[in-house]
Amino acid sequence: MMRGYFWIIVITLLIAATPLLTSSNTFFNFTVVVLIIALAAQGWNLLGGIGGQTSFGHAMFFGIGAYTASMLQTHLGVNAWIALIAAIAAGSLAGLIVGFLSFRAGLRGSYFALVTLAFAELLRVLANASEWTGGASGLLLKLEPSLANMQFSSRPTFMLLALAFVFISLVITQHIVNSRFGAHLVAVRENEDAAKALGVDVLTVKLKAISLSGAMTAAAGVLYVQYFLYIDAAIAFGIWISIEALLAPMVGGRGRVLGPLIGAFTLHGLGEITKSFAGRVPGIDLMVFAVVLIIVIAFASAGILGLLKKLSDRFAAKGGA
Amino acid sequence: MKVYETAFHRRTILKGGAAAALATIAAPAVVRGAEPAPIKVGILQPVTGALAQDGEYGRLGAEMAIADINAAGGIKSLGGAKLEMVFGDARSTPEAGTQEVERMQEEGVVAIVGGFASPICLAGSQAAARYDLPYIVDVGVTDQIITRGLKNTFRFAPGFSLCTGAAIQNLVKINESAGKAAKTVALVHEDGLFGSGLAKLMATELPKHGFEILELIAVPTPSRDLSNVVLKLRSLRPDLIIPSTYYGETVLLARTMQQQRVRPKGVYSVLNGAASNHRFVKEFPEAAGNIMDCNHWFDPRNEKALAVQKRVEATGKPFNYNTPLNYSCIGLLADAIERAGAADRVKIIEALGTSTFSDHLMPYGPTKFENGQNMGAAPVSTQVQDGAIKVVFPEDFANAKPKFPANG
Numbered sequence: 142m143m144r145g146y147f148w149i150i151v152i153t154l155l156i157a158a159t160p161l162l163t164s165s166n167t168f169f170n171f172t173v174v175v176l177i178i179a180l181a182a183q184g185w186n187l188l189g190g191i192g193g194q195t196s197f198g199h200a201m202f203f204g205i206g207a208y209t210a211s212m213l214q215t216h217l218g219v220n221a222w223i224a225l226i227a228a229i230a231a232g233s234l235a236g237l238i239v240g241f242l243s244f245r246a247g248l249r250g251s252y253f254a255l256v257t258l259a260f261a262e263l264l265r266v267l268a269n270a271s272e273w274t275g276g277a278s279g280l281l282l283k284l285e286p287s288l289a290n291m292q293f294s295s296r297p298t299f300m301l302l303a304l305a306f307v308f309i310s311l312v313i314t315q316h317i318v319n320s321r322f323g324a325h326l327v328a329v330r331e332n333e334d335a336a337k338a339l340g341v342d343v344l345t346v347k348l349k350a351i352s353l354s355g356a357m358t359a360a361a362g363v364l365y366v367q368y369f370l371y372i373d374a375a376i377a378f379g380i381w382i383s384i385e386a387l388l389a390p391m392v393g394g395r396g397r398v399l400g401p402l403i404g405a406f407t408l409h410g411l412g413e414i415t416k417s418f419a420g421r422v423p424g425i426d427l428m429v430f431a432v433v434l435i436i437v438i439a440f441a442s443a444g445i446l447g448l449l450k451k452l453s454d455r456f457a458a459k460g461g462a
Numbered sequence: 463m464k465v466y467e468t469a470f471h472r473r474t475i476l477k478g479g480a481a482a483a484l485a486t487i488a489a490p491a492v493v494r495g496a497e498p499a500p501i502k503v504g505i506l507q508p509v510t511g512a513l514a515q516d517g518e519y520g521r522l523g524a525e526m527a528i529a530d531i532n533a534a535g536g537i538k539s540l541g542g543a544k545l546e547m548v549f550g551d552a553r554s555t556p557e558a559g560t561q562e563v564e565r566m567q568e569e570g571v572v573a574i575v576g577g578f579a580s581p582i583c584l585a586g587s588q589a590a591a592r593y594d595l596p597y598i599v600d601v602g603v604t605d606q607i608i609t610r611g612l613k614n615t616f617r618f619a620p621g622f623s624l625c626t627g628a629a630i631q632n633l634v635k636i637n638e639s640a641g642k643a644a645k646t647v648a649l650v651h652e653d654g655l656f657g658s659g660l661a662k663l664m665a666t667e668l669p670k671h672g673f674e675i676l677e678l679i680a681v682p683t684p685s686r687d688l689s690n691v692v693l694k695l696r697s698l699r700p701d702l703i704i705p706s707t708y709y710g711e712t713v714l715l716a717r718t719m720q721q722q723r724v725r726p727k728g729v730y731s732v733l734n735g736a737a738s739n740h741r742f743v744k745e746f747p748e749a750a751g752n753i754m755d756c757n758h759w760f761d762p763r764n765e766k767a768l769a770v771q772k773r774v775e776a777t778g779k780p781f782n783y784n785t786p787l788n789y790s791c792i793g794l795l796a797d798a799i800e801r802a803g804a805a806d807r808v809k810i811i812e813a814l815g816t817s818t819f820s821d822h823l824m825p826y827g828p829t830k831f832e833n834g835q836n837m838g839a840a841p842v843s844t845q846v847q848d849g850a851i852k853v854v855f856p857e858d859f860a861n862a863k864p865k866f867p868a869n870g
Contacts, residue, residue: 167564170589174557266682269654277654279581281606284588294592369556371584374654376556423551424510 184358193330198257204377206359232359279373394446511554523788
């Protein structure tokens, strides 16, 4: 049981120690983006990986988080940290609403995926047309680095903030995996009818999962806007973040606590390293991205962590024999 | 002071063995010889992703300008130091743009030019502001770029307010010189903020100049079929159609109008991207015929611009506005470095702020920055005539007379 937490702490400490080893802002900037994606992906992983409810529209939570935080700050002058809490609550509420509408209607599998995609697209169109969201020209947060504004002039500080969020999300997920609720979630994933027959309240379990999931991904949206200080409809509700949130756990290890973080680092890290080696060939990192994806899907359908587990099991079996 | 700090940063990274991969990102040490050290200039353009085509045109302009400046002896006040391009692919997203700005900063560029799309320009200039790194926006039109109070950010081209103001003025003058041929107007706009904002502005401004607005028609982006919109236009019979839509929809609208034989006296678009794009003119010459646009364009009476155009077209590439704009932005930067007399960021920012650069390819006159916006910048009205894009207004820069009314 403690083993899960052990690796979470080790990996967090490793990332937290990087400012001691390097002062490269390119590295910190890269890590911030990866951590934001990992946080959004952890939200997806909770619902889609552990709970088996594959969403194709996690952009809606990301966007709701980002827009709530920035609208509260720009229109109402709310403090950034209070806006953060409000945004997380909004993401959670959105999860409940979407979950209630779709799970009560019994939508599963690709139908649920399509509904989430539709919600994200709907919000994108609304955000693009509404005055409140700044329409197509988006919303801009004023650049005023201070702790109260959750803006930091040093990149490592922001990286540590993002890391803290990722750490909390990892601990929550690990806690859920270890808990009775986690067992219910897995039961629902494996066989919903059987779970129901065993007395699991399927709807409540799913609703809990999607609201937590929405909250985590919304927090990622807030981090994004606090870091880049600008969002528009295509960034906040665009398909790109839905895909990022889904790919990272797929590559890292779907349903595994560390899957999203490992996946996000692998996908983007390999791309970035290739870019530095392959010089100025445009798009080379995207090709690496694609190749990693193909390899993982073809040879390691349980993701990198799944592959490692399989290899270590095989090794243990041979050693034992 | 900042420059030394940067160099220090880079060396620490090189020492940091743990960051082996990152060390390769940082540039190799500057080779010092008899020649003065080259001055690194960051060129940020989206050359992959949705905006790849525009990014390539922009990169081409910057590359040509750097080559030309170096061929002419480099920066003379620095002993003929050559400009060296450090290219960054913004991948059509603000995140990737920011990442490239960070990399360029570590490679020790003295300034960054480009961005193309507004979100990339917003994010990139902000990242550069952390290091007092001058950032020259090439296209990004949103007014927010220059209203943030960032001292490092300069926009050479006109922004949204300058463009729309000029567009209305030009239209009124073109119409007046044609004996007020157009009286009724239909506005076709995309339903996002860009299109609807522009349409709303037109709908309040144009009646002041004697136009009657018949209808505002909203179309979604993307649209696959505009037959109904064109049927409506047919029954409305406006003298003038003003589309404020993106490339795809404008092309579709023009083609559908051609098919259904809807021939208004004029089609006048603003910052549209279609009517001043060689691709549209080349692929659908008949549909594009006589369409007017108010947009960025080079000065067709400028000998230097024509020479650059000839060189670009000799390689089989179209000469869209991104190329001369980026060519001019590099010229603007080189002029500032020349006057600053040092590859020092703060001095370059100062020199840009007081710039009166006029050796560019655009129909602008000397540069004059106010809060980072070049107030001398203005768009021009173009028209597709005989398969070519001509400047028809203002007369000082025109290489053709407006064909208006276009049909009869």
